[in-house]
Amino acid sequence: MSLSPDGTRLARITVMGEERSMVISEIATGRLLATSTVGVTKVRNLEWINNDRLLATVSVAQSIPVFNIPKSEWALGLVFDVPTRTFKQILNSTRGVAPMLASDPQIRTSAQGEGIYVRAFSVTGSGHVDLLRVNPANAYGQLSAPMLYTTEDFVLDASGTVIAKSFYDDRRRWALLLQDGRASTYTTRWLVEAPLDAPALRGMGTTERSIIVEARRDDLPADPRDPGSNLFQVDVDTAEWTRLPFTRQPESLIHHPVTGLLIGGARMSDQGMTYEFIDPAAATRWAAILRAFPDKSPVLVSWSDNLHQVLVLTGGDRSSGVYQLVDFDRRAADIVGEAYPTIGPAQVGEVRPVSYKAADGLEIHGYLTLPPQVSDPRGLPLVVLPHGGPQANDDGGFYWLAQAIASRGYAVLQPNFRGSTGYGQAFVEAGYGEWGRKMQTDLSDGVRYLAGEGIVDPRRVCIVGASYGGYAALAGATLDPDVYRCAVSIAGVSDLRRMVGWTAQQAGRRDTVSVRYWNRFMGADGLGDRSLDARSPSRLADKVTIPILLIHGRDDTVVPIEQSRMMINAMREAGKPGARLVEMPGEDHWLSRGGTRLAALEETVAFLEANNPAH
Structure with missing residues (x-):
């Protein structure tokens, strides 16, 4: 909406x-x-x-x-x-x-009226990926600002003028270019070596001549409120860097719908999406919305230009998601739609925040979804559902896969294992090199915690996941034995070395930011590091003792279907009959089509019920 x-x-x-x-x-x-x-x-x-x-x-x-x-x-x-x-x-x-x-x-408004500003690839082979202004009336684009393939990003002001841009070259250097006054020339105002964690432009700042840069600046004083924060406001004219007035660094920024100026930010917390507004008018509006929807974790969807009408998505109270229109002129809120109209409160299980200690003492947060109508869970069968990314997180909102599994009588644990976002940079970095290691045992530590509390039966646990979560499911079957009775991998990685090699092949060269990123997270010394084989499930198929279901879209451009095919072939060669691969024609990495998503869900539920009955 x-x-x-x-x-x-x-x-x-x-x-x-x-x-x-x-x-x-x-x-x-x-x-x-x-x-x-x-x-x-x-x-x-x-x-x-x-x-x-x-x-x-x-x-x-x-x-x-x-x-x-x-x-x-x-x-x-x-x-x-x-x-x-x-x-x-x-x-x-x-x-x-x-x-x-x-x-x-x-979308920006200039003297020419409204325009859509977007970069487009030149078909002349010139290496240009220019910024065009598209006329909404005829959908035709005209050159707004020339940009090369190495132009990493840019920032527009309210009228569509580029006031800053960045470059990233093959020598692993990132450069920030700022506009000279109101002229059309740009000057490099910061150059930094960035083999990994390259800085990023995040839009306009709180003034018309400022931008937001996300970067590590160890040479500048740390923010005492949030020492790990790496968000800065940079003055376009003076190149002065200052900290932003957030108490915690937001994961996403919110800009005014008309001026484009920074007015707030949002981050995930144990209470769901949390907003912090630095613009007084927006802060007042949001405080009123929180009072109107207590315990419903409202999510900002969109608002009018004058901020008098606000569209939010509310959850809580076992809701599958309700769109509410808040009208401050009328001092009223109206329901204008439902995310899942056919799923009522009786079909939605309670989602509880949980926290526990990993084996090394690190505190792990997550969410436990209970079967509908269950308020005092004791000895339930469990499905561990790790998120993808892995640099992402789960929240306490309605999640179709978790709720569908819970509706069949299972408790569902979604742990934000080390490497997840939302808990500070140090928590993300704790996941570096931990694929198949502590990122994996963080999951089984959650199983042991819930079993110790008497909430789940440790003899009836399965693991289901998609993308990185799919890798975690396969790793649970090979690297962390005796915890799970079955595993479901949706679009999961099974061979780490082949996955990094494929990423390099897609880019056309061996040394890319993506390759370096995956090597750091996976714990490899470089492209082709054979040490990754010891944590690659398809190379450990002989260790599998539980049934495995693999589901993969044939049009997956993030994790190629080859990864699931390698796993099923390895299982067959190892003489392991308890594995099955379901290929989804025309489907992408995210199961974007309703028919294949439903088919994947039906396959998953049937597999769980056959191998780990809830009743």
Whole structure:
């Protein structure tokens, strides 16, 4: 859902089977203004350009032969015109560029009116990935600012002018360029060696001539409120670096819908998404929303230009998610939709925060989802559900996979193991080199904690996970034996060395930030490090003593399906009959299509019930 700039209209994407439709309604009367089929596509984002036009970002898996880029997940932009009820694909008729979006689109208003600013690949082979201004009326793009392939990122002011940009070169150096006054030239104001953890631009700061940079600056005084913070505001004209006034570093930043200025941030906590606003008006609005929805962990979805109307998604009270429109002019809140309309409170289990000590004393936080109607859990069967990433986290909100498993009578543990975000940089770094090691035992330590509390039966535990979680599921079957009765890996990694090699192959060179990132997290000395084999489940298939289910999309461009095929082949060669691979045609890494997501869920539940009955 998305709220129009003037706060009078609501746009939503509805799903029927695999068909997506755009639905626009008038809030005051509920009158339907427009509806149009988007088609069988994957809608990733929806935002208003003005009160009559919207931008829908969709994605497709395809290659770009002209750049010799293998199949990847690419974003496309569709402009929907409410009065005419028609779509136009942006950049589709723009000569000299590919229609795929090479950056997140940003909407800005200049003397020319509203424009969509996005980078696009030149098809001339010039190495340019220029910034274009797309006219929403005809979806045609014109050059806004020339940029090379090595241009890492940029920051626009409210009128669409580039005030800062960054470069990353093959020598592992990152450079920050700031605009000289109001001119169109740029000066390098900071250059740093960055083989890993390259700095990043995070948008405008709190003033028109400032930007936000995420970077390690050990040469500057640490923030006493949050010593691990690495967010700074940089003055474009003086290049002065200052700390931001957040009590804890946010994971995402919030900018004003009109000015583009920084007004707040959000981070995950044990209480769900937590917001901190540094703009007084926004802070007042959000404080009122928290008072209106106690214990419902409201999530900001969108708001009107004047911040008088706010769209939030609330959970809690065993809810599968309710969209609420808060109108400060009327001093009222109305329900405008449900995330899962057919899933009522009776089908949603309670989600409890849990914390326990890992074997080395590190405190691990997570969430335990109970079966519906269970309030005093004793001796339950358990499914451990580690998240993907691994540099990500789980929260206490409604999660379809956890709730579906819990609805069959299982307790579900989602631990934020070391390496997860949301608990400071030191906690992330505690995961470096710990694939198959302490990141893995953090999971089984959670099993032992719950068993010690009498909540679960340690003899009836399985593990299910997707992406990194899929690796953890396979590692549970090979590296941490005698804990689990069965394992389900969805799009999981089974051979660490092959995975890093594939990443290098996709990039066309051996030394990339991605390769260095994975080597650090996995604990390898370099590309091709054979020590990774000792923590690669497909190379340890002879150790498997439990049934394994593998599920993988054939169009996965993040973890190739080869990883699951290697695991199933290794199981067969080792004479292990208790393994099965389900391949999902036309599906990506995230199970984005409803039909295949449902099929994956049915396969998972049936497998759990067969190998670890809940009753």
